[in-house]
Amino acid sequence: MEWCLRAGGSSGLLCSLALLCVLLDIQLDGVLGATQAEIEHHLEMGRKLLAAGQLAEALSHYHSAVEGDSENYLTYYKRAAVFLAMGRSRSALPDLTHAIQLKPDFLPARLQRGNILLKQGNTQEAREDFEMVLRGSADHSEAQEQLMKTNELEELQEEAHAAYHQGDYSGTINALERVIEISPWDPESRELRADCYMRMGDPQKAIQDLTPAARLRNDNRAAFLKLSKLHYSLGEHHESLNHIRECLKLDQDDKECFSHYKQVKKLSKQLDSAEELINEDRYQEAIDKYESVMKTEPNVQSYINRAKERICFCLVKLQLAAEAIDVCSEAHQRDPRNANVLRDRAEAYILNQDYEKAVEDYQEAREFDGDSIAIKDGLERAQKLLKISRKRDYYKILGVSRNANKQEIIKAYRKLAQQFHPDNFKSEAEKKEAEKKFIDIASAKEVLTDPEMRQKFDEGEDPLDPESQQGGGQRAWPFHFNPFESGGSYHFKFEYN
Template sequence: MESRRRKGLNGVLSSLSLVCVILDLQLDGVLGATHVEIEQHLEMGRKLLAAGQLAEALSHYHSAVEGDSDNYLTYYKRAAVFLAMGKSKSALPDLTRAILLKPDFLAARMQRGNILLKQGNTHEAREDFQAVLDRNLAQEEAEDQLMRTNELEELQEEAHAAHHQGDYSTTINVLERVIEISPWDPESRELRAECYIRLGDPQKAILDLTPTTRLRNDNRAAFLKLSTLHYSLGEHHDSLGHIRDCLKLDQDDKECFSHYKQVKKLSKQLDSAEEHIQEERYEDAIDKYESVMRTEPNVPYYTNLAKERICFCLVKLRMADDAIDICSEAHQRDPRNVNILRDRAEAFILNQEYEKAVEDYQEAREFDGDNNEIREGLDRAQKMLKVSRKRDYYKILGVNRSANKQEIIKAYRKLAMQWHPDNFQSEADKKEAEKRFIDIASAKEVLTDPEKREKFDAGEDPLDPESQQNGGQNGQAWPFHFNPFESGGNFHFKFQYN
């Protein structure tokens, strides 16, 4: 029994020895091949880098580093590729590794110091520049960069002191030079963004905060701030994009998730409202914009926008009185908004208040003189005002501009019966009645004819001989060439149902 155990153990030991021999042989073969491969990778990396094919060059340098993790030059060369690609944060560990492997490698020291200076890290940058000068006092670049490092440190202190005193304008001015020296320093940009916010300039704050999202590995605070700023400016799609970026970094971030829900809800309502308008579902659009005001009552932009668009929808629905009220409220909130002035002018036209329509269009033109829609609207309103001072067919029949054909005919019949000359005794009253009756008949003729009504709505009187080209006898249209009460015979009044 004992003999069998010994034989088995000897067999196992023999097998293990054989495996070890085989592994040693394989390892020797790999190591021998690796040196050649490393040289090939380095050479290909050099050629590709010179040709500007950075991603391909980087791949070869990765292989070279993996093949020889103790070669300081492979790290340095890979760092050069990272820098060419604008990835300074990735280059920094490679430069640090190269310096650890070769402490007197001044080129790597100089390159790392430059990166640290641009990142605003004055303490470590100074150490690198000083280390270069300790070994080479004639290194002018290191001396210049050391002076910039000292300048940056003084400016940083000056900026923080001004900010602490609440002098935001001075802080911004000082940070201008700070960021010029250290453009990769997120802290300086964040401080300047805060100053811009304090001074009421969120757009410039956005310009400073945007690059900081790339300058820090996890900058959820910047994404949240950017989302909040865009939201306050009414840029809800941009706001939604930034808050989603925050949640990509941490889906459980409570602040970002809470803001995300608010922005998503509001954005959905706004998009839905505009879709309804595109589909001419104006009542549904009004409902959505009223929901917008309930969802976000604290940001003026959204209330202003909602009232502006509700004003537009009411005009499209030809609800003149309601439109004038809402448009006037919207105008008080946003006096220079030409869209509101345009829509209120159209509401005034619906209400036959042409002078007010002209005034609104003229005010809109002052704010946007190059707007063709405003110029055309003003021209139309002025024509309508001119025509209305002669004869306004809507006023003659006492109907709104939105009246349909049945309403116009009904008003015509009622007034025609009232003002028929046979209803009056004295010659003076008959003459007045004849005049009124002709106007009533003219109004009915124009407003029940789609083509003539369209011309009148555009500011042209289709029965005015001055505006006729080839209409009627001698270029005139009835009633200017024909008066039913001047024929000398009895006129028989009949209602027409068309």
């Protein structure tokens, strides 16, 4: 040691290497000396934790046991058992294979591996494992049963592929039902059944098969791309975006996935932005955004239908009755069972004072969504408005729209009041008719220029109708006051409030 400290140059380098070797030998001796005890400790802790159901902790100890003794077939087998208990069969498979390589006649590992291979649809290798178990134990009942399933699976696989090549997709699906029952971890069978469902026009069932199939392969970009396109075609843009991102996680340079990602991302951003604008009551901007959606994706009906539905809603909110009725009617033709479209068109009809059609739409909407409180309340309001309109509709009396402001109401009132003032008529019959008309005009102005009374009328209640009053606190003019009952000549004065 002292020589090493004094040495320099090449002698010093040789000395350093010698020291390193000595240190490594000391460390290895220490590790090897303690390894067996540590391994036994990890195996015992793993067994206890596995029995207690603490799988993650048990797995950690088995990892340490395998690292401590990579030639012990039992440590691999026990770790595989934990993987299986955690539902991680693909992780268990290499450990079982390693255990078999170390001890080819270890039948429990053969049986477990055969079971996994059978569930994965790998009949050839599964058969070899089950036959090996039966060679060592001819009366092994589980191995016999699994071997019979393997034979059945091979026959069913052949039947399914034959039916598929003949274009018998229904027959293929029937055969694959049992195939997937035996081998639920086989991605190929699920992908084949998904293809049949797509060819038969049932994308939802195709999605149900492709979703697990995409996870059953280490790199299944094709399945993620199919899933994304299926969700996209159904108008489910968020789900489409999630699946195409999974494809890009596997390979960010995949051209087909990246191209589809750009399309989905653009459309999804437009749709989300449009809904944010609606939440902010920026309805005209939302309409513009939904029109952009239709330009971005003119070939998928789901998005066209969605855009039309939401533009219909926005036009109602903007109180553009005629435009809303046109767009809502087109949306209804595209999607006749859409309760939201019927509800919005009913509101447009109310704006247009066409209460009968509003009631009809609300009634139809209730057939498709009987639990909607908004539809229930809307129907009740439309029915009240229809009932009132058959008596007196103040908007119609003045000839103004339901969204007319106070100035427009007063202007219409003055014009009609001048036209129908009784002093403008000579015969008694004409004067009486004008008097009745004038009272209606004055009543309309009374209700529609008073915010509280107007709100009640808009909700389906006539604030000047004694039948609709509760508690006697409502004003009931003109039923209790007639400006022409004094007997003298009534001189009309225009109000400018």
